[in-house]
Amino acid sequence: MSSSSAPILILGGTGTVGSRIASQLSSQGFTPIIASRSNGSSDRQPNSVKFDWLDSTTWSEPFSRAPKSVYLIGPPSLEGDKPMIEFIDYARSRGATRFVLQSASSIEAGGPTMGKVHAYLRELGQRGEVEWAVLRPTWFQNNFSEHGHHVRSIRDESKIYSATGDGKIPWVSADDIAAVAVRALTSEDPPNTEYLVLGPELLSYGEIAEILSEVLGRKIVHVDMSATELQQRHRDFGMPEEWARMLSAMDTSIKFGAENRTNDVVFSVTGAAPRRFKDYAQSVRDVWVKP
Ligand SMILES: NC(=O)c1ccc[n+]([C@@H]2O[C@H](COP(=O)([O-])OP(=O)(O)OC[C@H]3O[C@@H](n4cnc5c(N)ncnc54)[C@H](OP(=O)(O)O)[C@@H]3O)[C@@H](O)[C@H]2O)c1
Numbered sequence: 613m614s615s616s617s618a619p620i621l622i623l624g625g626t627g628t629v630g631s632r633i634a635s636q637l638s639s640q641g642f643t644p645i646i647a648s649r650s651n652g653s654s655d656r657q658p659n660s661v662k663f664d665w666l667d668s669t670t671w672s673e674p675f676s677r678a679p680k681s682v683y684l685i686g687p688p689s690l691e692g693d694k695p696m697i698e699f700i701d702y703a704r705s706r707g708a709t710r711f712v713l714q715s716a717s718s719i720e721a722g723g724p725t726m727g728k729v730h731a732y733l734r735e736l737g738q739r740g741e742v743e744w745a746v747l748r749p750t751w752f753q754n755n756f757s758e759h760g761h762h763v764r765s766i767r768d769e770s771k772i773y774s775a776t777g778d779g780k781i782p783w784v785s786a787d788d789i790a791a792v793a794v795r796a797l798t799s800e801d802p803p804n805t806e807y808l809v810l811g812p813e814l815l816s817y818g819e820i821a822e823i824l825s826e827v828l829g830r831k832i833v834h835v836d837m838s839a840t841e842l843q844q845r846h847r848d849f850g851m852p853e854e855w856a857r858m859l860s861a862m863d864t865s866i867k868f869g870a871e872n873r874t875n876d877v878v879f880s881v882t883g884a885a886p887r888r889f890k891d892y893a894q895s896v897r898d899v900w901v902k903p
Contacts, residue, residue, distance in 0.1 A: 619643040620797050621674050621708070623663060624685025626650060628754050629714060632790035633683055633797075634659075642798060645674050665695045668702075675706040681797045684713045686726060690854060693728040700732065700742075710743040712796045714789075717750040717808055718862060718870065730806070743802030747792055749809040750871055753889055754786045756820070757896040761849060766824065766832060766900045773835045774817045775842040775863035782874040783820075784811035785887040792881045810874045812886045820889065827893045828900055839864045 620637055624630040625646030634644040647663035664670045665687040682703055686692035700711060711733055715726035722731045733744040756762045756772075765771050789809050796803045815823070817834045824832040837845070839860040846856035865871075878886040 617643075618680040619645050619659075619677050621645045621647060621679040621682045621703075622685075623647050623665075623683060624714075625660075625683075627685060628752060628758050628786045629749075629789050629793065630683065630685055632786055633793045636790050636794045637797070640794065640798070645677055645679055647674055665689075665692065665699070668695070668698070671699060671702055672706075675703070675708075678707060680708055681710040681712070682708050683793060683797060684711060684729070686714075686729070688855075690725055690858070693725050693732075696729045697732050700729070700736075704742065710797065710802060712744070712793060712803075713746045714793070715746050715748050717748045717810070718865065719748065721746070721806070734806075737804050743804060745796035745803035746806040747789060747796065747809050748806055749789045750784050750811065751781050752786050752789070753783045753811065753887070753892045756824075756893070757899045758786075763899055767902055770830060770832050771835050772817055772821055772824075772832065773837060773842065773845060775837050775839045775860055775867065776817050777836055777867040778816050778818065779863075779866040779869060779872065780814040780816050780819075781866060781871040782810040782812070782814050783889050784809055784878070785892055788878045788882070788884075788886045791884065792878060795881050807877050807881060808875060809877055810886075811878075812874065812888055814872060814874060815889055823890050823893055824900070827890065827897050 620642055622630045622634050622644050625634050626648040634646050637644045644659060646660045649664045651660040651662050661674045662670055663674060684696060686696050713729055713733060715730050719727040721727055721734055730746045733742065736742040737744040762772060765773060792807055792809050821832045821834040842863060843856045843860040846859055
């Protein structure tokens with residue numbers, strides 16, 4: 613582990629993965645700086661800072677604490693690469709030397725949005741100008757408990773909606789993604805590589821429904837929709853058109869096998885076995901029980 617005592621800046625630090633990185637860093641004796649838009653509120657914690665990707669006047673405050681390493685979770689925008697690349701250059705000018713990006717399993721270096729940021733970091737790394745890593749996690753187990761639409765449909769209708777057919781996914785836990793991130797941020801030697809972060813078992817949405825049925829003691833059903841129906845469903849929940857189209861297209865890719873693989877990255881980086889879906893489901897089961 614790095615002996616540096618410099619604080620570590622976590623952008624998106626209040627979200628699903630960022631909050632877990634912050635807490636794991638703290639428990640290992642590191643100091644996270646937790647950055648997000650909502651951290652401007654009156655109840656903010658001493659190690660919190662207001663940060664908005666889309667407002668560059670908020671970018672300087674974290675650097676008053678001289679972080680050397682930065683974890684990058686981008687804004688929910690298909691054009692997020694532009695402010696992110698601009699920010700990376702800004703952060704370097706303020707003394708940051710290591711950047712760890714959270715991208716996605718479905719996005720290769722040079723691909724859309726995070727893929728462009730990935731390629732940029734790799735290029736800077738090849739020139740010896742930064743230390744870097746890119747995490748490419750698959751779909752989160754936590755989507756079922758921390759994202760509104762799955763929580764509501766499981767709790768209120770005993771249904772899960774997707775357009776994935778029988779396609780399988782190596783669902784990964786946010787705690788395991790965070791553990792890989794912590795290693796990438798704090799290792800003595802720079803990682804200078806990408807990590808495809810996958811969970812331990814391949815499960816379709818139908819198999820997820822079966823596990824949830826067992827954990828909850830009531831029947832949960834997977835409703836397999838067409839991509840067009842799913843897109844409409846996302847729109848009905850107020851999702852922007854482009855985003856709804858992209859998410860339903862991702863389900864189609866899963867249906868045809870895009871996520872059908874697993875690996876030992878979590879174990880090889882962290883030394884701990886990745887969490888199984890059933891264990892995760894048992895640990896959060898109350899969110900799917902009507903009060
Ligand atoms: N969910 C999945 O299955 C999955 C799979 C693979 C990859 N990913 C990728 O993971 C990333 C999301 O990670 P996550 O689920 O841990 O995050 P999350 O829970 O959605 O939280 C997003 C974080 O970003 C902050 N944020 C949002 N807009 C911002 C802005 N304009 N400026 C500054 N901060 C902003 C949020 O806080 P405030 O709202 O307070 O600003 C929050 O801390 C995305 O890039 C996604 O593509 C997700």
